[in-house]
Amino acid sequence: MPKIEVDEGRCKACELCIVACPHKVIGLAKHFSPSGFHPACMANAEACTGCMLCAFVCPDVAIEVYK
Amino acid sequence: MEKKVFARTKGLTETPMRYCPGCGHGVIHRLVGETLEELDIRERTIGIAPVGCSVFADEYFNCDMIQPAHGRGPAVATGMKRVRPDCIIFSYQGDGDLASIGMAETIHSAARGENITIIFVNNAIYGMTGGQMAPTTLPGMRSTTSPFGRDPKVAGNPIRVCELLSSLKGPVYLERVAVNTPGNVVKAKKAIKKAFQVQVDGLGFSLVEIISQCPTDWAMTPLQSIGRVKDEMIPYYPLGVFKSLEEKK
Numbered sequence: 098m099p100k101i102e103v104d105e106g107r108c109k110a111c112e113l114c115i116v117a118c119p120h121k122v123i124g125l126a127k128h129f130s131p132s133g134f135h136p137a138c139m140a141n142a143e144a145c146t147g148c149m150l151c152a153f154v155c156p157d158v159a160i161e162v163y164k
Numbered sequence: 165m166e167k168k169v170f171a172r173t174k175g176l177t178e179t180p181m182r183y184c185p186g187c188g189h190g191v192i193h194r195l196v197g198e199t200l201e202e203l204d205i206r207e208r209t210i211g212i213a214p215v216g217c218s219v220f221a222d223e224y225f226n227c228d229m230i231q232p233a234h235g236r237g238p239a240v241a242t243g244m245k246r247v248r249p250d251c252i253i254f255s256y257q258g259d260g261d262l263a264s265i266g267m268a269e270t271i272h273s274a275a276r277g278e279n280i281t282i283i284f285v286n287n288a289i290y291g292m293t294g295g296q297m298a299p300t301t302l303p304g305m306r307s308t309t310s311p312f313g314r315d316p317k318v319a320g321n322p323i324r325v326c327e328l329l330s331s332l333k334g335p336v337y338l339e340r341v342a343v344n345t346p347g348n349v350v351k352a353k354k355a356i357k358k359a360f361q362v363q364v365d366g367l368g369f370s371l372v373e374i375i376s377q378c379p380t381d382w383a384m385t386p387l388q389s390i391g392r393v394k395d396e397m398i399p400y401y402p403l404g405v406f407k408s409l410e411e412k413k
């Protein structure tokens with residue numbers, strides 16, 4: 098299954114990945130990251146195609162993609 | 165078992181970047197870092213950090229870095245390249261650094277056709293000092309020094325750097341790109357890689373202008389700020405190639 102991994106220490110919850118994902122996979126988690134953000138997470142994991150569009154726009158290079 | 169298809173580049177250090185949420189600098193840093201790795205030039209590259217938000221870029225780029233006086237990147241790059249032609253020299257600059265205090269250095273290094281690469285990040289504002297009007301601030305755009313919006317009658321019109329430099333004979337490659345959508349990020353990567361390749365091939369002066377967003381000093385959310393890039397910045401600063409190798413031949 099394609100998937101993304103978000104480095105919570107880097108994510109600043111800018112939401113740019115959320116709008117970049119064509120399959121509405123990403124949401125913000127309920128918990129706080131160490132730096133006080135609600136980090137990006139896979140809210141709809143089954144829909145991920147591993148297309149990497151989220152990783153392309155992430156300003157903090159917080160996303161790694163597996164396929 | 166899944167394979168990692170997108171990993172952090174070794175062209176960047178492990179240090180998390182301290183830019184504001186949604187700031188375009190991080191993407192641009194990644195594209196430069198990936199280029200250093202993919203062209204296999206990281207070990208012989210020296211980068212120049214500007215004065216501005218990216219003044220700490222030396223902590224993020226995984227190559228040798230130097231940080232000269234405000235706006236003097238192209239002059240320092242000229243000296244370094246002439247002394248060490250075996251090294252790859254890039255100057256990373258914002259619009260206040262490059263188009264205001266450093267405009268003379270920019271124009272003359274371009275006119276001389278120095279074999280250096282300039283990564284010019286245009287977010288139309290002075291970010292680090294708190295959102296003052298820059299030479300690239302759009303007409304009508306609010307900043308802390310144009311609280312009612314930039315009035316071209318008083319402050320003149322914004323400078324289009326690629327267009328300005330394209331009238332010179334010196335530059336061999338000038339392109340303007342943006343990082344507001346995945347597609348534009350892919351194009352920006354191609355342009356940055358090409359600019360470094362121009363220097364590796366010894367062809368001369370290359371500059372990529374990247375239209376970027378500054379959510380904090382634009383007083384916007386990150387999502388609103390990429391909307392402004394599309395609706396206001398790109399119409400004033402059209403994307404495209406302003407000078408290319410093909411023309412030079």
Ligand code: SF4
Nearest residue numbers: 108109111112114155
């Ligand atoms: S784009 Fe990056 S920093 Fe922004 S919310 Fe997504 S993972 Fe976090």
Ligand code: SF4
Nearest residue numbers: 118145146148149151
């Ligand atoms: S890899 Fe593609 S499908 Fe998966 S979360 Fe990222 S943008 Fe969405």
